[in-house]
Amino acid sequence: KAGVTQTPRYLIKTRGQQVTLSCSPISGHRSVSWYQQTPGQGLQFLFEYFSETQRNKGNFPGRFSGRQFSNSRSEMNVSTLELGDSALYLCASSIGDRNTGELFFGEGSRLTVL
């Protein structure tokens, strides 16, 4: 079956702009979580959505937001972009049952802020 799909794969924005990234989970998976990866901070948890509700949130400012649709697809938005937001943004999907251990990532969206 198809894996986790993230779009766009690459994008360049300037400071102050906003960006929306999209994630389509594996069919049947109801949980989508987002991570930011930078050389300095490594991989950090942004938030998780399950059945259209934010279930958990990491320690990021309010400029980072997300949502999940009824088909489990998710979007994340970053407003008022800063240079430090340049990163690889990874989306992961799982069935939603934390006991299964299934958590699969997409290829990521690489954001460059100039």
Add this chain to the structure above:
Amino acid sequence: AQKITQTQPGMFVQEKEAVTLDCTYDTSDPSYGLFWYKQPSSGEMIFLIYQGSYDQQNATEGRYSLNFQKARKSANLVISASQLGDSAMYFCAMREGEAEGGGADGLTFGKGTHLIIQP
């Protein structure tokens, strides 16, 4: 304090040798899950193996096995018969609060180990 510690920033290994990647973790939660991911230069995080804190046996997936030593809070990844395609970054991660029906935070990742397999 670091929740996930990977002490080997980089490793060089000869092809066909076995590899052990170290991971120690820190948690007071009795219910947690441990994950290993491989990240090649393309950026995709590839799931390798999972171990639940209540699992009695060490997890295995093909050439990958997880040496789970609960008392030592250690979850080392063992790759048997390494191949050139195993060259990548390897991340150990933990998710706390794995109890059924309970809330759980996202994954906490280690800094990673850059593994290079030499022919």
